[in-house]
Amino acid sequence: MGEQFAQELKAKAVAYINVDSSASGPNFSPNAVASLAPLILEVSRGLAAPGGTVLYSALQRSTASEHPEARSPRALRKLLVDTRIGSGSDHTVFLNHLGIPTIGLSFEGPYGVYHSMYDDFYWMNHFGDPGYRYHVLCTKVWGALALRLANAELLPFDFAFYADNLSDFVADIYKTSGAREKLDLQPLLARIADFKTAGVRLNQAMRLRLRTRSGADDSSSSLNAKIIQVERGWLSEDGIPGRPWFKHLLYAARYTYAHLELPALTEAAEAGDWESAKKQAVMLEAAVQRNAQLLNKLATECKGKF
Numbered sequence: 288m289g290e291q292f293a294q295e296l297k298a299k300a301v302a303y304i305n306v307d308s309s310a311s312g313p314n315f316s317p318n319a320v321a322s323l324a325p326l327i328l329e330v331s332r333g334l335a336a337p338g339g340t341v342l343y344s345a346l347q348r349s350t351a352s353e354h355p356e357a358r359s360p361r362a363l364r365k366l367l368v369d370t371r372i373g374s375g376s377d378h379t380v381f382l383n384h385l386g387i388p389t390i391g392l393s394f395e396g397p398y399g400v401y402h403s404m405y406d407d408f409y410w411m412n413h414f415g416d417p418g419y420r421y422h423v424l425c426t427k428v429w430g431a432l433a434l435r436l437a438n439a440e441l442l443p444f445d446f447a448f449y450a451d452n453l454s455d456f457v458a459d460i461y462k463t464s465g466a467r468e469k470l471d472l473q474p475l476l477a478r479i480a481d482f483k484t485a486g487v488r489l490n491q492a493m494r495l496r497l498r499t500r501s502g503a504d505d506s507s508s509s510l511n512a513k514i515i516q517v518e519r520g521w522l523s524e525d526g527i528p529g530r531p532w533f534k535h536l537l538y539a540a541r542y543t544y545a546h547l548e549l550p551a552l553t554e555a556a557e558a559g560d561w562e563s564a565k566k567q568a569v570m571l572e573a574a575v576q577r578n579a580q581l582l583n584k585l586a587t588e589c590k591g592k593f
Contacts, residue, residue: 289380296381301436301515302388303381306429310421311411312396314349315342315428317368319390320382320518320538321452322444324368327390329443330431337420342428370452371548374540383533383540386519388444392428394421440500440507441493441589442514446582450483453575456537456548460556469561475568478575485582492589506588513585520578523570527551528563536574 289296302323315336317327331343350357350367357363372382372389381387396415400406416422435443457476461467522534527550533539539550547553552571555564 289385293385296385296387297519299515300381300385300387301442301511302390303378304429304432305376305378305389305391306393306425307376307391308393309425310394310416310419311398311401312394312415313337313345313421314353314395315346316393316395317346317391317428318372319368319370320372320388321370321449322446322518323388323390324370325445325448326432326435326443327368327428328364330428330435334424334427334431336424342424365451365455371546372538373544373546375544379540382538383535386522386535388515388518390432392425392432394425439511440497442511444514444517445490446486446517446578447483447490448486450479450486453479453482453537460549460552463553463556465559465561466556466564470556470564470568472568475572475575478572478579482575482579482582485579485586489582489586489589492586496589510585510589513581513588517578517581520581521574523551523574528554536571 313336315331319327328343328346331346332341334342336342336345346367347363351363354363354366357366372378372391374383376391378389378391382389394416398415400410411419454476457472457479460470460472521536521538523536524534526532526534527536527539530539533550536551537549539547541547549567549571552564552567555561555567
């Protein structure tokens with residue numbers, strides 16, 4: 288379906304919200320491309336979890352328990368929404384092939400019966416989600432996100448937050464044996480810094496516009512049509528080496544379902560193919576630079592149309 292309607296989806300789709308396994312326990316476990324992570328956190332602040340606590344607070348507690356190494360509020364916030372997206376679910380064609388931002392929603396817990404004969408209504412009614420309270424909450428999160436994305440005067444993407452994640456992805460490359468000696472990724476990091484500056488500038492321009500205008504107009508539609516093209520800007524027409532169907536330069540999957548960031552660069556570095564790795568770094572630089580330029584144009588346009 289995604290391939291059949293590829294051109295229409297690329298032109299019109301704002302985001303894909305994936306709910307593959309909605310609830311098997313109480314722990315909210317969202318994932319998303321990083322530009323949509325702040326939106327998930329914003330929505331979670333306005334919803335109550337079972338027991339009366341705010342969903343955002345419940346998410347903080349469960350994430351802190353799972354990641355005791357996150358000792359600062361900033362480190363914890365970066366982990367609240369998983370931005371390292373693997374494969375094995377229906378979002379794959381949208382993100383990896385078409386460049387459409389994705390969100391994944393689920394509430395998780397001990398799920399030892401997964402894909403077994405015991406994975407049935409009895410288990411769910413008695414152990415997984417008695418009363419279906421977390422199924423209901425998942426539906427509320429799903430609906431709130433859909434409404435925000437459908438009705439926003441200006442689409443609520445945060446590309447400055449995306450830039451921070453890109454820097455983290457690059458830092459992971461340096462963990463590969465030999466990478467520090469063989470690769471100079473400082474030019475790529477410099478382009479990411481430019482992308483972050485442009486993202487901050489766009490955020491400021493959008494906030495100012497929303498404060499000073501009374502409602503959406505044709506210029507808002509024009510801006511939104513360009514905002515959704517940022518994710519498309521991460522696509523490579525030729526795809527990643529050896530797997531041309533996977534066209535996203537930032538996200539793919541390993542030959543399992545496992546996540547893989549900066550896939551072409553990462554796989555070249557892991558193979559010790561440093562010449563290919565250098566070429567992939569240059570391709571990433573160009574993509575980041577193009578998107579930084581697009582964000583700067585959007586910021587100027589946003590400020591100039593009110």
